[in-house]
Amino acid sequence: MAVVGGGQLARMMQQQAIALGVHLRVLVESPTVATAQVVPDAPVGAAADAAAVRSLVAGADVLTFEHEHVPNDLLRELEAEGVPVRPGPEALVHAQDKIVMRRRLTELGAPCPAWAAVRTAAELDAFGAATGWPVVVKTARGGYDGKGVRVVRAADEAADWLGSLAAGEALLAEEKVPFTKELAVLVARRPGGGPDGTGEVRTWPVVQTVQEHGVCAEVLAPAPDLSQETLDRARTIGERIATGLGVVGVLAVEMFEVHADDGSSRLVVNELAMRPHNSGHWTIEGSVTSQFEQHLRAVLDLPLGDTSVRAPAAVMVNLLGSHLADPREAYAEVMARHPEAKVHLYGKEVRPGRKLGHVTVTGADLQDARRTADAAVALLRGDAALMEETGADDPDTVDR
DSSP: OEEEOOSHHHHHHHHHHHHHTOOOEEEBSSTTSTGGGTOSSOOBOOTTOHHHHHHHHTTOSOEEESSSOSOHHHHHHHHHTTOOBSSOHHHHHHHHOHHHHHHHHHHHTOOOOOEEEEOSHHHHHHHHHHHOSSEEEEESSSOOTTTTEEEESSGGGGHHHHHTOOTTOOEEEEEOOOOSEEEEEEEEEESSOOTTSSOEEEEOOOEEEEEETTEEEEEEESOSSOOHHHHHHHHHHHHHHHHHHTOOEEEEEEEEEEEOTTSOEEEEEEEEESSOOGGGTTHHHHBSSOHHHHHHHHHTTOOOOOOOBSSSEEEEEEEEOOSSSSGGGGHHHHHHHOTTOEEEEOOOOOOTTOEEEEEEEEESOHHHHHHHHHHHHHHHHTHHHHHHHHTOSOGGGSOO
């Protein structure tokens, strides 16, 4: 199996590939990235390098991805030449271009915020006047983890982006949704199977995500304090999108829950990712079938695995930066204090705010699991050592 992208997602795919006896060949950005450390067959090359991608897929049963930044024209060429590309370029474009995504989701009847493609300050002014300021402005391509997103209160706050648009390009303007929770639905689909010929689909429980500075910090599974009607609606939306777009593999559908004054709630789709996703890392310990195993099954068109939970609650907390030179320095203390915590480090050099790894805790009570996961990550982050250096007596006062 050929995989484009050498980050932590492909690294975690390798663990499941070993168990299944699947050989991964991964195109990595450098010989030191996360995946290159654990996958022997890891040629170095850029995702936009057609020669590198063609060399990668030679003899492979299927091509898949750990990020969406692959030229779609190249994928169409490979598909026309008989290479199974999964998800295919016709589906993947909806995770590559936010305007294309919004247009198609609207056609599918998926709930979206008010939106418009804008090319000029006048068009952005008109959108803001119609929906109310502030509005959210996004670059159509290339943004992730909060990058390529601005909340603006006037068109001139996006003047630099508008001024740098090439011919035919536009920005995506969206209403600023007053959400109460951020949710995610993870769906897997394979082309074969299914009662009506549309493919087999499996969905994990709806989760709540907690963001810090545009980056996922925590995932609570299952999402607490949601009605069964809301849970069912979220799953239905996710499955409709997976089927409607023809996704093969894992699809993450990020949503907002919005409460009205009358006590009712609605869901609004925010973003899509067509690959394993941060909101699904909890499935490694928390589900019968992890998102990484399921992605391999789906793109190889093998029957999908059970997505039932292994415990009533699971919490995943990201390690975003560390005050330690190497978070492994804290292993002895983490493992002694929190033997139930499962630590995953990605082999990355420590930098402020960088996604270095995650911790998952499963158990009978969501809040207990959350406290334990938070405490384990605080040790890996070196909060106690920094407090000793600074004399702070409250971890919340430490600059993270």
